Amino acid sequence: MKVVLGDRPRALGIGEIHERTDRAAASVPTLVRFARELLPAIASQTSDLVIETWTLEPGCQTGVADSRKIEATMKRPAATTNQISSLFGITKANSIKAHVMRLTCADLKAATAGGVDPVALLGLVTRELGRISASAVRYRDEHGEARPIIAVYGGALHNDLYPPRSTREWSYALPVDEATGGRFVELDLYRPEQVEGVELYQREPWYPLVAEAGPDHVVLIERAPHAWLMLLPREP
Numbered sequence: 001m002k003v004v005l006g007d008r009p010r011a012l013g014i015g016e017i018h019e020r021t022d023r024a025a026a027s028v029p030t031l032v033r034f035a036r037e038l039l040p041a042i043a044s045q046t047s048d049l050v051i052e053t054w055t056l057e058p059g060c061q062t063g064v065a066d067s068r069k070i071e072a073t074m075k076r077p078a079a080t081t082n083q084i085s086s087l088f089g090i091t092k093a094n095s096i097k098a099h100v101m102r103l104t105c106a107d108l109k110a111a112t113a114g115g116v117d118p119v120a121l122l123g124l125v126t127r128e129l130g131r132i133s134a135s136a137v138r139y140r141d142e143h144g145e146a147r148p149i150i151a152v153y154g155g156a157l158h159n160d161l162y163p164p165r166s167t168r169e170w171s172y173a174l175p176v177d178e179a180t181g182g183r184f185v186e187l188d189l190y191r192p193e194q195v196e197g198v199e200l201y202q203r204e205p206w207y208p209l210v211a212e213a214g215p216d217h218v219v220l221i222e223r224a225p226h227a228w229l230m231l232l233p234r235e236p
Contacts, residue, residue, distance in 0.1 A: 001041045003220060004228050009185035011133055011176050012042070012149050015156030017194045020075040027235055030189050031080065034153060035087045038189070043094035047147040048136045050129060052154030053084050054101040056108075066108035073116040087153075099136060101128035122170045126158055130172030134179040152176075161186040161227045186227040192234045 004012075016030040039049070056063035091098040103124070111120045129152060136150045152159065152172075161184060163171040177184035192213040195201040201210075206221045206229060213219050219231035 001038060004185060004187055004230075005042065005045070007185045007226050008183060009149055009226075010180035010183035011137060011185070012046075012151045013133075013159030013161075013173055013176070013184060013186050014038075014151060014153045015159040015186070015188045016153075017190055018074070018155055019077050019080060021077050022075050023194070029079075029083065030191055030232065031083045031087070031153075033232055034189060035083070035090050039087070039090055039151075040094070042149060042151065043090075043096060045147050046094075046096050046149040046151050047140055047145045048097045048099060048150045049087075049091050050099045050132045050136065050150070050152040050154075051084065051087065052101070052125060052129060052152075052158070054103045054128075057102065057104045060105040060108070063103070063105055063108055066105075066112045069112050070108075070116055070121065074121075097136075099132050101125070101132065103128070122157070125154070126170045126172050129154055129158055130175050133172060133176045137176070137179050156188045156190075159186050159188070162224055184226065188229045189232060190229065191232050 014034065016034070019029050019031070039046075054067070056067070088098055090096075107124055111117055111124055133150060133152050140150065157167060157170055159173050160167065160171040161173045161177065163173070168174075173184055173186060192210050195207070196210055201207055206223060209219055209221055210231060213231045213234045215234050215236040218233060221229040221231070223229050
């Protein structure tokens with residue numbers, strides 16, 4: 001992490017490939033590795049952590065059912081809820097302010113009307129992660145927080161500092177980069193098992209480096225200025 005922090009991030013956008021019930025399970029999911037290993041390594045420099053999960057507005061009677069519909073459609077493992085709860089414990093122990101998306105009934109209805117709408121959901125997540133991150137930056141700037149980093153943890157699509165035109169609308173990175181005066185840093189965390197043999201990633205220039213991933217080290221790749229990819233240790 002020392003190399004990544006050498007970019008002096010004001011906002012550190014950390015992206016993962018979400019775990020799914022229809023894919024091979026990992027003995028150590030990316031979220032768990034982040035909570036156990038990476039977050040403690042940057043905790044002394046981090047004031048806030050924005051997490052891609054949500055709570056409901058008070059009185060939203062249909063929100064729980066709509067949330068469950070989204071989780072089922074996106075094939076989210078049940079264990080992810082416990083992993084996020086553990087993450088909150090780590091932030092509290094390190095005096096890091098945790099933030100989550102706060103969704104309204106209208107938000108959820110727009111994303112689930114007639115079945116889950118992936119495009120609407122992507123837009124909702126992008127909007128909220130960007131809004132909360134920029135707000136945290138402003139607040140800390142106004143109050144003179146000594147710890148410089150606002151960290152954001154979510155899907156790797158949303159933290160893309162150099163998004164292609166086809167997915168540009170789903171990245172919060174560009175407006176947050178502007179809010180920080182060009183001090184947004186992208187860091188993707190990929191398990192080798194998630195990308196190996198997948199055509200989408202085989203087209204990437206960094207893909208040959210997946211072969212270098214081993215059980216006892218990470219592979220850190222600088223994809224572009226202020227944009228990093230970390231291949232996590234391979235499962236033994």
